[in-house]
Structure formats: structure tokens, C-alpha cells
Amino acid sequence: MSKIKAAIIEDEIPAARLLCDTLSALRPDWEVQLLPGNIEEAVEWFARHPHPDILFLDIQLTDGNSFLFIEQARPESMIVFTTAYDEYAVRAFTVNSIDYLLKPIHEERLLQAIRRFEGLSKNYIHDFKAESRMMEVLQQLAVAQESSSSTHKKYRTRFLISSGEKLLTLQVSDIAYFYSENKLTFAVTHKNREYLIDLALDRLCEQLDPDRFFRTNRQTLVCIDAIQRIESYFLGKSVVHVLPPFKDKIIVSKDKMASFRMWLNY
Known part of the structure; x- marks a missing residue:
């Protein structure tokens, strides 16, 4: 044959x-x-x-x-x-x-x-x-x-954040990653400041530039600028190290590794 x-x-x-x-x-x-x-x-x-x-x-x-x-x-x-x-x-x-x-x-x-x-x-x-x-x-x-060609999708550039009795603007460019915990979503900035975001990760994935942010797993959504290194993990998985450090391991599953590598190569 x-x-x-x-x-x-x-x-x-x-x-x-x-x-x-x-x-x-x-x-x-x-x-x-x-x-x-x-x-x-x-x-x-x-x-x-x-x-x-x-x-x-x-x-x-x-x-x-x-x-x-x-x-x-x-x-x-x-x-x-x-x-x-x-x-x-x-x-x-x-x-x-x-x-x-x-x-x-x-x-x-x-x-x-x-x-x-x-x-x-x-x-x-x-x-x-x-x-x-x-x-x-x-x-x-x-x-x-x-x-x-002249009307590309416009992605979110900022969030309006409530801080006590004040309102402040958080720029997306300042955010290192988002994470979900106890049905709440938090944004962590490159300066390691944390803010509560009134959107689920699924919605954030729709509103953020996919060239900049990747949904590494159900809990985390990571900016390309925050990634420091990637290490192999067991069963074909990988661990993503970010700065500022995340409190848990950010693990990318074997099923997501191909798309994750492609995203990193863009």
C-alpha cells in the first residue's frame, strides 16, 4: 500500500x-x-x-x-x-x-x-x-x-473598580492575570495589587484580546507579559510560572498544550 x-x-x-x-x-x-x-x-x-x-x-x-x-x-x-x-x-x-x-x-x-x-x-x-x-x-x-478590515473587534481596555466609597479605573495593560475563587473573580496587577472584578472568567475571555490573554485552566486567565517560565509536569501537562507569583500551581492540561504553544508562538 x-x-x-x-x-x-x-x-x-x-x-x-x-x-x-x-x-x-x-x-x-x-x-x-x-x-x-x-x-x-x-x-x-x-x-x-x-x-x-x-x-x-x-x-x-x-x-x-x-x-x-x-x-x-x-x-x-x-x-x-x-x-x-x-x-x-x-x-x-x-x-x-x-x-x-x-x-x-x-x-x-x-x-x-x-x-x-x-x-x-x-x-x-x-x-x-x-x-x-x-x-x-x-x-x-x-x-x-x-x-x-478597518473595523476589527474592539477589546476591553479598562475596568471600573469600586474601592470602599471610591471608584477607580483599572487598565487592562496593568493586569498580570485573573483568577477565580469561591465563585468570585480577581485581577492581579503587575505590581501585585488585587482587585475584585464583577465578571466571570468565561465573560472575560470574550472581552479581552486573545493575543494577550490565555485561559490556562478553569481557575486562571494569564497575560503573556506575566509568564516567566514554563516547566513540564506529569502526564503531558505543564506548569506556568508567573510574576507576581500565583498562590497555587497554574497547570495547563495535556489537551490544551498544543493551543497554548501556538499562542506563545504568535
């Missing part, structure tokens, strides 16, 4: 390497190759090489939306999209042999996509109607991105 050939087109090098490593670990018998993360070079590669059996394709590449790549390269591969778009926007991709992975990519979800490919590959019949719908959705996403 011939070896399965897989290729990855992803413009963020750390994310591409992480996906490649995870894919190789899950399927060590596959031949996995990283391709250029831009349309021009990727199209050129497809013109000169046999097409891989499965292609992991980022929707947004450095020089445009991936529908341009598909139009020009016409890949014969089964495609798994990788994307930061929400699930609703890419639901139309789950037709025929098409699947999608939301970033950050979790190992369990990647394994589901692999198994779906393995289940479909033996009886795969190209569906031109499915391809047409896929191209239409990709084009709509490209238009939507262009129209919203």
Missing part, C-alpha cells in the same frame, strides 16, 4: 510547524510536507509536483484568500481547511470530502479530520456541486474580510 502524502499550506510558520509535528505524531507512516504559505509559490509547486492525497489549507494566506489558490492550482487533493473564522461561517465546507479545523487546532479535532479522510478516501467521488458551493463561500469570506 502506497504511503499517504499530506501537505500543509499555512502562512504562519510556528502554526505550520506545530500542525506538521502533531500530524506526524498522529500518523507517523504518512509523508507530511510543508509548502509555501502564499498563493503564487503554492500554485507553482502544485504545477510541478504530484498532488498530495490530503491538503491542510489555511483560508487566509499571506497574499490573499485561498479560493484564488484553488482556482489556479485546481488541487486534486482532499482538502481540510484551517481557519480562525467561526464555525457558522465555514459550516458549508463540511460537504463531500471537505472538513475544517478551527484555530487554535486541538489534537482531538485533528484526529477526527484524519479519520474522516481515511473513511472517505477509499470511495471518494469528486463532487463538482460541492466544490462550487465551497468556492462561493470562500469568495464571500474574502469580500467580508475586505469590508471589515
